[in-house]
Amino acid sequence: MTPAIRTLIAAMLIAAIPGCEVPMSERETPTLSPEQARAQVVTAAREIAAALPSPVREAWFWPGPCGDGPEFRGQMRIAYDRTASSEVSDSQIAAVIARLRASGWTDATGFRSRSATLVKNGVHAVFRAQNASTATRGVEVLGGCGAPPGGAAPDSRPERIELGEPAG
């Protein structure tokens, strides 16, 4: 069998596999300026912070990687107070999730996490359960992937964000 025929057979085998067909929507990455990426997650974070049961201790924003190319996403971590027990913490997180569902957040599909995860307008919110390793509880907020205009990488330095007082 000549190398050309071997290559042809291999190509036909690969091409015949349906999993390799890539939807158009996955081939295209939206353009997202650093300012848009920041605004997207900060807006979501303010909504989440307002639903939390205790004060936000600190919140940080940074542009995170998204794939292996120039794409990036806005990311945040919101830190808020622990409770006396994990059971109370879990019930509080469940209440926060219920509150957010009422304002348009839905369960995330296709996003695998050990934590409860909601999504709204392409922004994921991951609610971390209380653990002995950290002095606070946390919510991670992940924006959608976007490519910066002109391929310019955003400033990767974390920025402290003031989210205001929770509604309680």
Next chain:
Amino acid sequence: MSLRLADIERWDPQAVRAVADAAAGHAESVVAAANVLAAVTEIGWEGAASERAREVVGQTGVELRFQADQTLAIAGAIAPGAERIAAIKARLRVLEAGVRAAHLDIDRVAGVVMPAGSETATALQLGLDGLIDDAEALDAELTRALGQSAAAPVPRTPAGPAVPGGDRPPAEVKRWWDSQSAVQREALLATRAAELGNLDGIPVADRDRANRAVLAGDHGTAADAVREALELNGLRTGAGVLLLLYQPKAFGGQGRAAIAVGNPDTAAHTAVLVPGTAHNVTSGWLGEMSVSNVFNEMTVAAEPAEPVSVVAWMGYDAPDSLLDPRVALPGLARTGGALLAGDLRALAVTAQRDSHTTVVGHSYGSTTVANAAAGFQMPADDVVLVGCPGTDLAGTAADFGLPRGGRVYVGSASGDPVTYLAGIRGGSAGIDPVGVQTGLGADPAADGFGSTRFKAEMPGIGRQPWADHTGYFDPGSESLYSIVGIAAGDGALLGEHGMTAPHRSSVVGRVASALGLPNWANPITDPELLRPAATGHSHTNIPERR
């Protein structure tokens, strides 16, 4: 010389106490000055002159500490003496009252009760003689104590016991460290940080203090990268971050370092991450998202009361890039495997509790992990290999030598080209069009290897082949979900959660070999190629507990 009553009457216990307090305060100030001096030696100044300066400053520190010790010794001798002086003076007052009551007198120069001869005078004289004897004894004791302090030579070697060399077994170092008093440990951390920070057997929290002291005076790309990694991981996780290994000049200036998010000495579950090609300290790998992604998920995968730790181990010289000829050779993975096994043995010694350790290798780092286990008795409970180009010294999972219940877990995305460099056991062993063997050994995702394969497909198969190789720690990915479950001790539940994946087929591989198909056709051996990512799982997004 005999004491006279007039001498004893002039003794002032309050003044003696004040002198003792002043001496103790002075000693504290001298120690503080010595600590400041020690910090001055860590200013990042390099070269022969800096070495001499460190030597001089080091000896000055030794002398200061010696003086502080001597001053403290004086204070220690004086302080109880003051109490005894007060007691002697009180006895003298009682005795004088007795003399007056008996209408007698005392010759204060000769120390004699007058007139002598009566029974009362004789009794009082005996009391006076005993008092003067006690006063002279006290005077002699104080003189001797102060004399010994003054006569002691200033040491020419560093104060305190010698720090064990890096060639000593971690358990021996641990015993030595435990034998030091808290004060001695503080003094050692203040003066010998450069020797302690990377010394196996020193607890991680103390190594962190020592390494940070050294880092504070360092400049350069490696130091800056480590500083940034410590900060970033803290902000992203809210956890304490420890610098347990810091050698910025290692590997030609690329640096050798490891940081821990959460303390592995006290953690119930520890994951050790080992990166692959194109990663080093200066490239910023320690601050990449993979570390915090694993930690944040692990805090949920573990029980709430179980602390977790993620160690980002950039402790070996990884190939510089895919163009580095060493990337196709196992040499760096073998050298690195020895280093990894050694560092993990040290962590095992300082662990304060029974803990579960999972070593996670990515890409060339997975070959390093395999070699650490198969070639150098790496202590680990479980091993995870993702994006593996071959397991070199390990031909099967049994070669990893894991303890009873331990498993080799494998995450290989069907679209990850690096994983097809490995030879499929019994099938196409990485045969390229000219028949040259490529890769670094057996494919752990293939049937017959003995691994547990977990789902690790990436969304958008075929869109970005290289992203399939770098996405194993991405938030929300099947791979990250499985990795943290394993690291939290729940690897056995992967099947229950629908997260296990079928192995690559050696039968199909043999057919491909018989047909002489090129390497890039190897995905046809992988049943996972037909499955889009994030399907077929039985778990939900609700927080789960074991």
